[in-house]
Amino acid sequence: MTNKPTKPEVWVFIEHDGKNISETSLELLGKAQELAAKRNGLAAAVVLGDQIQYVINEVSAFGAQKVYFVKDKRLNEYHTLSYTRALHDLATMVKPEIFLFGATIVGRDLAPRVASSLRVGLTADCTDLQIGDHSARGEDFKDLLYQIRPAFGGNIIATIINPKTRPQMATVREGVMKMPERNGSKSSSIEEFVPQLEDSHFVVKTTSKETKEKTINLKGANIIVSGGAGVGGKDNFKLILDLAHTLGGQVGASRAAVDFGYVDHDHQVGQTGTTVRPKLYIACGISGAVQHLAGMQESKKIIAINKDPDAPIFHVAHYGIVGDIGEVIPKMIKAYRQRGVL
Secondary structure (H helix, E strand, O other): OOOOOOOOOEEEEEEOOOOOOOOOHHHHHHHHHHHHHOOEEEEEEEEEEEOOHHHHHHHOOOOOEEEEEEOOOHHHHOOOHHHHHHHHHHHHHOOOOEEEEEEOOHHHHHHHHHHHHHHOEEEEOOOOEEEEEEEEEEEEEEEEEEEEEEEEEOOOOEEOOOOOOOOOEEEOOOOOOOOOOOOOOOEEEEEOOOOOOOOOOOOOOOOOOOOOOOOOOOOOOOOOEEOOHHHHHOOOOOHHHHHHHHEEEEEEOOOHHOOOEEEEEHHHEOOOOOOOOOOEEEEEEOOOOOOHOOOOOOOOOOEEEEEOOHHHHHOOEEEEEOOOHHHHHHHHHHHHHHHHOO
């Protein structure tokens, strides 16, 4: 390790398996670059493991200006205690301004432990991050991290700050930040750090691992047809599947539809599901609760079908159809099959 950095650094914990990098980590790298630019600082990736040159090359290509390579072959497998100790020691030595984690299973386990060990605050499940100032009790604080997230069931948007302790830490939901463009010509400075780990940090052993490929890729879909509570039942949800199949799209759902058992959670769009930005989003029987709108309102074109002409979904829709989905969807399918257009 070299001397402590002269510029403020925005760190992103990179979640990977040696070959594949979590999309959330790459999305955060894009946001880290934006935040660092406002602080005249650097966006840095923190990568743990051994023999992971591919991962280092990839995070460099996605915009990391610096890579902290925490090297130990025992870190090739995620273990809560060892990862916490390694990140605690690195952050204590370098003192970054901001440290970001994806709100994944690993991130939600690791980030609060690192924050607790560093005795700093942590805001979970952020949907936006900004840089701004704050004044309180006669003190002025410059260039703080605004940690923005829904609160009280999504009824308000809270902005949380951490004025005095560093690093400012947050976990960020999957899909809420835009993926940066990959630029293979970029290169990063590499700082290698060998953590001081003990056997006690590996008391939990991984005896077997089973992975399951995701069959639903809402984030990558160009067309999504989503159903809500207004669909009226699991049997009626077949209409949503038929329209999605006809258009070559993916099936989405509101939280209410998932809670009622119409479809499983992998299809859920919204604050507690997946944030999507397809070219076309068709909302069927979805009233438009703020939690759902937050996950799809950046779609390029939105078509809403609902019996209630005052449904909030119509406020964000580009095209609205007031009617029963049992009548409207079959007509849409027929029109598309005959003409190739909706």
